[in-house]
Amino acid sequence: MTALSIPTLLPTPLRWALSLFVALGCSACATNIENATPPLALQAVEHELAEYPLPSDIRSASHSHVDTLFSKGVEALCAGKIGAYYHMINVDAENMLHHYEWRGNTPTLLRSFAIGPGIKSCAITEAENTQLKSATFYLADEFSGLWAMPLHPEHEVSKSLQFYQPDTPVEGVATGYSPATGPLVAWVSPAHSGVWLQTQCARHYVSFDKDIAPELVRFSSPDSPDTPVPMLYVNDDETGAVYAASLTDKLSACDAPPASSQPKAIPLLAVYETTPVDNYGDAADDPAIWYNNQSPAQSLIIGTDKKGALNTYSLQGKRMASHPIGKVNNVEVVAISSGGVTPTGTPINALAIASNRTHNSLSVLSVAQGSGELALLSDIPTPLSDIYGLCAFNHNGNIDVLVNSTSGEYLRYQLSLNPDSGNIDASMVHAFTLPSQPEGCVVDTQKGVAYLGEESTGVWTLDVNQTQASPQLAITIAAPVESDVEGLSLFDVDGVRYLIASSQGNNQYAVYSTDHTFSLIGMVEVAANREKSIDGASETDGLATSNYNFGGEFSEGIFVVQDGRNIMPSERQNFKIVTGASLANAIRSLNAAN
Helix, strand or coil, rough: CEEEEEEEECHHHHHHHHHHHHHHHHHCCCCCCCCCCCCCCCCCCCCCCCCCCCCCHHHHHHHHHHHHHCCCCCCCEEEEECCCEEEEEEEEEEEEEEEEECCCCCEEEEEECCCCEEEEEEEECCCCCCCHHEEEEEEEEEEEEEEEECCEEEEEEEEEEEECCCCCCEEEEEEEEEECCCCEEEEECCCCEEEEEEECCEEEEEEEECCCCCCCCCEECCCCCCCCCCCCEEEEECCCCCEEEECCCCCCCCCCCCCCCCCCCCEECCEEECCCCCCCCCCCCEEEECCCCCHHHHCEEEEEECEEEEEEEEECCEEEEEEECEEEEEEEEEEEECCEEEECCEEEEEEEEEECCCCEEEEEEECCCCCCCEEEEECCCCCCCCECCCCCCCCCCCEEEEEEECEEEEEEEEECCCCCCCCCCEEEEEEECCCCCEEEEEEEEEEEEEEEEEEEEEEEECCCCCCCCCEEEEEEEECCCCEEEEEEEEEECCEEEEEEEEEEHHHEEEEHHHHHHHHHHHHEEEEHHHHEEECCCCCCCCCEEECCCCCCHCCCCEEEEEEEEEECCCCCCCEEEHHHHHHHHHHHHHHHHH
């Protein structure tokens, strides 16, 4: 079967049209309703099929929760336990899907998004030891058929068409589990007196021995190991009667799919998250860290809103200031040791340098000593047609900047600050090209090596002690790392320096050694911190690390990542803040496992 994916974030009219187009042309999604097997025997039972089947833990929630959750009506409602928590899907009368996680009797809204009309029911994967990362939920759509979506809230919001058949409005869907066959999915249509059954190895349609118009379908749990196949329950929409059927001779055992041998990423928990950026969509991009040597706890995170501003945040994530200087994509902070003042005469101890796509320029800002206040000093024009990523570093008394474009072109500039006038002088000293789009880069000034990320390929090294050196491919993307590789940073643990790279395709971060082997040590991820109601991080663009002692919980440094999907609840993008101790301990664990 071919599953066709329709991005849910497309405009609603376009999604409806595209869904219809895909469905009508999706011959692989159809299932022939003619059977070679005998009909399924239905037995009338005194049994009520709840239109919205919910576990007792959720049903016992206070009326205040229920009134709030369902204030805009209910078109489809389902729940299932994944790990230690129940997850609940509610599609309301405005065609919005809301995903909740229940902790005891308390719901936490994880995400909300438009799903479109026609959703009649839903069901969440049921399987032994199901992990959230592999869980799925199904939507019965009377217009388009049966959809499947990943349940993990950090996954891309997209749905795949699992079944479509002309003149077959799918209205009921259910999930179950059988020790003999593994996870089960069933769906029904009032237009056909039968049921579609799917296991992990087969799908088939079974007609009923009675002519009914089924609208609801449910599984029961297997009664005992002697009857390892659950019962099936359906209703007749025309009469209201409920029927039960045994599936014992309809489902044959099948082999379970092989377990993944891929090692798991070590989860890190963010202790804070920043105020969301002002702009919607893909806006937050890259963070940098300014160390306040006069008061380390008052240090700042500087983050880009690539749709219009450069923001500063406290280490606890509170936005301190916003500077609308243009569409800044990447930012770097470089400490300076010699003089310099802001335009108002305040001493400075660092420069913040950003790639500004509004003017294809390098925006250079002063960072005021003591307060961290930013002030624009200069916009340095570049010949790049689409400026993108950058990194900056101290080199031979100057500040050098490596800046790239989406075409792969790289330029190296040397900047010098006139301490009397505050003017920035810039000269281009080197140009080279990578084969495809780069973005993130970071420089190890001790080794004189720059690491350059080519998003779809890997990481290149460049000898920055030579102004005309050629880059060399050092790391090629290979599982478990997935493209795009965008954010890059360096972090020291127990005297060893590691390269941290965002593995955007699987919402993780790769940890590489920086010796001559550039071996992959392992993977980490930023997972949900339920106690603080901070979601995990996904589709990270930029990231930043620092080994400085900021005091308190950040005495062993800090790790900051951009979050491409800010949920719990759904919000504009932001940055997640992790302690350096958490990252260091994870790297120690990876080394121990190796």
